[in-house]
Amino acid sequence: MARLTSIEMPPESDSPGVSFPKEKLKTFVALALLLLSFVIVTFSLAVTHERLPDRNIYKPLPDIILDLIPVQEWALDVSEMTIMTLVGVALSVFMLHSHRWIIFRRSFLILAALYGMRAVTMFVTVLPVSSFTYYCSPRSNSSSVLEIGRRTLRLLSGFGLSINGEQIYCGDSIYSGHTVILVAAYLFIKEYSSHKFYILHWASFLGSLIGVIMVLISRGHYTIDVIIAYYVTTRIFWIYHTLANNPFLKTTQETRANYLARSWWFPIFKYMEDNVGGPLPQKYSFPWSS
Numbered sequence: 001m002a003r004l005t006s007i008e009m010p011p012e013s014d015s016p017g018v019s020f021p022k023e024k025l026k027t028f029v030a031l032a033l034l035l036l037s038f039v040i041v042t043f044s045l046a047v048t049h050e051r052l053p054d055r056n057i058y059k060p061l062p063d064i065i066l067d068l069i070p071v072q073e074w075a076l077d078v079s080e081m082t083i084m085t086l087v088g089v090a091l092s093v094f095m096l097h098s099h100r101w102i103i104f105r106r107s108f109l110i111l112a113a114l115y116g117m118r119a120v121t122m123f124v125t126v127l128p129v130s131s132f133t134y135y136c137s138p139r140s141n142s143s144s145v146l147e148i149g150r151r152t153l154r155l156l157s158g159f160g161l162s163i164n165g166e167q168i169y170c171g172d173s174i175y176s177g178h179t180v181i182l183v184a185a186y187l188f189i190k191e192y193s194s195h196k197f198y199i200l201h202w203a204s205f206l207g208s209l210i211g212v213i214m215v216l217i218s219r220g221h222y223t224i225d226v227i228i229a230y231y232v233t234t235r236i237f238w239i240y241h242t243l244a245n246n247p248f249l250k251t252t253q254e255t256r257a258n259y260l261a262r263s264w265w266f267p268i269f270k271y272m273e274d275n276v277g278g279p280l281p282q283k284y285s286f287p288w289s290s
Helices: 024-051 074-096 100-124 145-157 177-192 198-217 223-245 247-251 266-273
Strands: none
Touching (some): 074 100, 074 177, 074 198, 177 223, 247 266
C-alpha cells in the first residue's frame, strides 16, 4: 500500500501563539557577520589585485555579450546610482515594516553569506580584466601586510563602488558584487513591501535589470559573473525564506526529510530564526511608534 506523508503547513501570520520576537542582539550579531564578510571580501580583492594577469599580455576573454556591444564607460556610474537608489528604497521598506529587526537580521545574514562566498571565488580564480579602458592601479609587486592593509582600508572607505574613485583595484570578477546588490535589493523590496504596491515592485525590477545591463555594457564584469551572481543570490534568498517560513524545517536536522539543512550556513540560520513563528505578516508602522 502507498505510504502517506503528512506535510506540516506554515502557520498563518496572524494565528494566535505565533510569535515574531525582535531579538535585537541577534540582529547585531548578523550585522557583525556582514561587516566581517565585507572586510574579508575587500581583503581578498586587495590580495587578488597583485595576482592579476598582466593586461599587456592577457586580453579580455571572449564574451558573446560584451563582444557585441561597444563599451560605455558612463554606464558603470549609472549602475552604481541605481544601486544606491534601490538600497535606499529597500532600507525605507525595512524601517516601515513592523518586524524591521527580523528583516534587517535576514538581510545582514544573506548578504554576509553572499559576500563571504564571493571572497573565495574571486581569490581562487583570477580572470583577465574584462574592460580595455577601466583603470587598474599598477601592481606594487609587494604582498606585505602593510600594503594589503592599506588597500583594504581604501576599498572599505569607498564601500566597493567605483563612482567615488576609491575602487581602483581589479580582479573581483567571479562573481559580480554589483549584480548581487541589485538582485538582492529587488528581492527584499518585493518580499517585504505590501503586495498591493505592484508599481513599486515593477519599478524595482526594472531598476535592477537596468543596473545589471549597465554593468555589462560598461564591461565592469563578464556575462558569466552576472549569471553566477544572479543564480547564487536568488537561490540563497529563496532557500533562506523557505526555511524561515516553515517552522518544521528549522527543527528538522540533516535527514532525508530536509536536505536544505545541509547548507553550510544552516546552523547560524537556525540560531537567527529559531524563535520566528512563520511568514512575517504585512504590517507597517513608523520606527518611533513601536
